[in-house]
Amino acid sequence: MEISDTDKKFMLLAIEQAKIAESEGEVPIGAVVVCNGEVIGRGYNTKNSGKSALHHAEIKAIEDASSKIGDWRLDECSLYVTLEPCLMCSGAIIHARIRNVFFGAEEPKFGGVVSLAHTFDIEGLNHRVNYIGGLYVDEIQTMMKVFFRTIREKKK
Amino acid sequence: MEISDTDKKFMLLAIEQAKIAESEGEVPIGAVVVCNGEVIGRGYNTKNSGKSALHHAEIKAIEDASSKIGDWRLDECSLYVTLEPCLMCSGAIIHARIRNVFFGAEEPKFGGVVSLAHTFDIEGLNHRVNYIGGLYVDEIQTMMKVFFRTIREKKK
Numbered sequence: 001m002e003i004s005d006t007d008k009k010f011m012l013l014a015i016e017q018a019k020i021a022e023s024e025g026e027v028p029i030g031a032v033v034v035c036n037g038e039v040i041g042r043g044y045n046t047k048n049s050g051k052s053a054l055h056h057a058e059i060k061a062i063e064d065a066s067s068k069i070g071d072w073r074l075d076e077c078s079l080y081v082t083l084e085p086c087l088m089c090s091g092a093i094i095h096a097r098i099r100n101v102f103f104g105a106e107e108p109k110f111g112g113v114v115s116l117a118h119t120f121d122i123e124g125l126n127h128r129v130n131y132i133g134g135l136y137v138d139e140i141q142t143m144m145k146v147f148f149r150t151i152r153e154k155k156k
Numbered sequence: 157m158e159i160s161d162t163d164k165k166f167m168l169l170a171i172e173q174a175k176i177a178e179s180e181g182e183v184p185i186g187a188v189v190v191c192n193g194e195v196i197g198r199g200y201n202t203k204n205s206g207k208s209a210l211h212h213a214e215i216k217a218i219e220d221a222s223s224k225i226g227d228w229r230l231d232e233c234s235l236y237v238t239l240e241p242c243l244m245c246s247g248a249i250i251h252a253r254i255r256n257v258f259f260g261a262e263e264p265k266f267g268g269v270v271s272l273a274h275t276f277d278i279e280g281l282n283h284r285v286n287y288i289g290g291l292y293v294d295e296i297q298t299m300m301k302v303f304f305r306t307i308r309e310k311k312k
Contacts, residue, residue, distance in 0.1 A: 047228060048228075051222055052219055053229075053248070053253070054215060054219065054222075054228075054248050062209070062210065063208060063210065070207055071207060072203060073209075087243065087247030087250065087278075088243075088244050088246075088248045089244075091242055091244025091245070091246070092209070092244045094243065094244070095209035096209040097209070117275070117278055122243075122272055122273055
């Protein structure tokens with residue numbers, strides 16, 4: 001898979017979602033679902049305000065897309081997310097039959113695509129997801145670092 | 157981990173949830189979350205009616221439990237589910253910090269605990285989940301078979 005200028009444009013929209021999370025005091029992670037060149041789902045991390053461990057950006061974006069088109073199958077769609085999806089979100093992406101995943105920075109502690117596990121490459125899956133990482137890594141890592149630094153300083 | 161009579165009682169409540177799914181024309185899968193001997197979350201599969209690939213029994217039960225106690229951390233809780241959790245739900249269980257998982261039948265196509273992957277055993281996870289399968293396997297497999305046979309007959 002290759003990264004086009006259009007892909008970069010959509011990743012900037014995922015970063016925009018991450019910034020909404022940040023402005024609400026949540027870890028800045030954002031995602032968009034794109035189908036036929038159109039954004040049909042948006043989501044950002046609301047783990048704390050939602051009081052749920054499951055309110056990840058990808059889950060919210062997939063739910064948003066599914067409710068918009070009235071179908072759980074998103075097989076013509078691509079997902080853009082600022083961080084490598086975790087195990088749960090990787091599983092959700094497979095269930096939703098998303099075709100392509102573009103992510104930003106890798107997530108060594110929780111990543112389910114290339115870090116902790118290679119979920120999309122498991123033998124025997126009923127659906128194959130294409131994936132590529134590395135979009136806007138510097139910008140995304142800086143955004144995360146600034147967020148956590150601010151949190152630490154507030155705690156002092 | 158061993159299976160007690162109390163565990164069997166809670167699995168029967170998960171089977172009850174599965175039967176609600178069945179009565180609504182959904183694949184009969186059910187789950188409950190138990191904390192200090194009390195059921196605090198219930199869920200059943202609503203993939204079709206919910207028009208979302210993410211509406212699995214475990215996710216619903218975890219969301220229900222989290223919203224009941226107002227916290228995403230369920231670290232004193234056990235989850236009982238009729239089928240082996242999929243990759244997504246295994247990831248969700250880890251995020252919610254659930255301590256013990258009891259499941260019924262294995263799921264060769266999607267199972268993320270002992271079938272397609274061994275998610276709970278991945279090295280480097282920040283949370284360890286105890287798990288055991290094999291509760292009421294015959295009853296659960298029969299329930300599934302009857303459901304799919306009925307679906308096939310209706311389609312004829």
